[in-house]
Amino acid sequence: MFEPLLLAAIAGTFLLAGAVKGVIGLGLPTVSLALLTVILDLPTAMVLLLLPSFVTNLWQAVVGGHWRALISRLWPFFIAAAVTVWLGSFALRQLDIDLLVVLLGFLLVSYGTISLLGRQLSLTARQGLWVGPFIGVINGVLTGMTGSFVVPGVMYLQALGLSRDVLVQAMGMLFTLSTAALAVALQGQRFLTVDLGLVSAVALIPAMIGMAAGQRLRQRLSEQLFRQIFFWALIVLGLYIIAASGNRMITDLAG
Numbered sequence: 001m002f003e004p005l006l007l008a009a010i011a012g013t014f015l016l017a018g019a020v021k022g023v024i025g026l027g028l029p030t031v032s033l034a035l036l037t038v039i040l041d042l043p044t045a046m047v048l049l050l051l052p053s054f055v056t057n058l059w060q061a062v063v064g065g066h067w068r069a070l071i072s073r074l075w076p077f078f079i080a081a082a083v084t085v086w087l088g089s090f091a092l093r094q095l096d097i098d099l100l101v102v103l104l105g106f107l108l109v110s111y112g113t114i115s116l117l118g119r120q121l122s123l124t125a126r127q128g129l130w131v132g133p134f135i136g137v138i139n140g141v142l143t144g145m146t147g148s149f150v151v152p153g154v155m156y157l158q159a160l161g162l163s164r165d166v167l168v169q170a171m172g173m174l175f176t177l178s179t180a181a182l183a184v185a186l187q188g189q190r191f192l193t194v195d196l197g198l199v200s201a202v203a204l205i206p207a208m209i210g211m212a213a214g215q216r217l218r219q220r221l222s223e224q225l226f227r228q229i230f231f232w233a234l235i236v237l238g239l240y241i242i243a244a245s246g247n248r249m250i251t252d253l254a255g
Helices: 004-024 028-039 042-048 050-062 067-083 085-089 097-117 125-146 153-159 164-188 194-218 223-254
Strands: none
Touching: 004 028, 004 050, 004 194, 004 223, 028 042, 028 050, 028 097, 028 194, 028 223, 042 050, 042 097, 042 164, 042 194, 050 164, 050 194, 067 085, 067 125, 067 153, 067 164, 085 125, 085 164, 097 125, 097 223, 125 153, 125 164, 153 164
């Protein structure tokens, strides 16, 4: 089990990640994964985010009244994104974990940069229909490899021109399905243990507290300013992860 200081760091991570989600409606898995990989190995970090991510995103997925229409329209994308997570998870056993952490860092930097630039593709309903499964496969494989759900799935959903409320619910559905699929994949790869599952369950408490605090904070802060700070922080953290993991890889090769 973890030392008390490490448990406190994990709790603080989910408190912060929950607060971010409370303010802008997303970011709990992204923030928690990015911070946890600084102090823990990638598979452990992926396991710990499972319950906080699933519970908070399940609420986002079912509330809003659009889930029937979204399933009818996006089911090929959702299925592809979920069933291919197991494929990416094999990399956790076959590849150098530091290499996968570098990949995670690149995903964080890419997501933050594209979001700050405001670049957004636009897809017609017809284009979205046939592009969806391909994007879903890429998203699912990357989820299995890194635990990150956002690239390129969120960008695909944004390109469909969904209204704000519908987009938020669609992202909740993607994150919920991806989290459930990731849990199954990690169990299959024998990374999901009882001890880690208990810590993940306990981590739900600070995540929910942070989310409630973030929702209150939303009324006092400019959401646009907070988003800019959030995406800049992702870029900086992603670059740090790339540098730290890349340095470990070079050291191992030199040794």
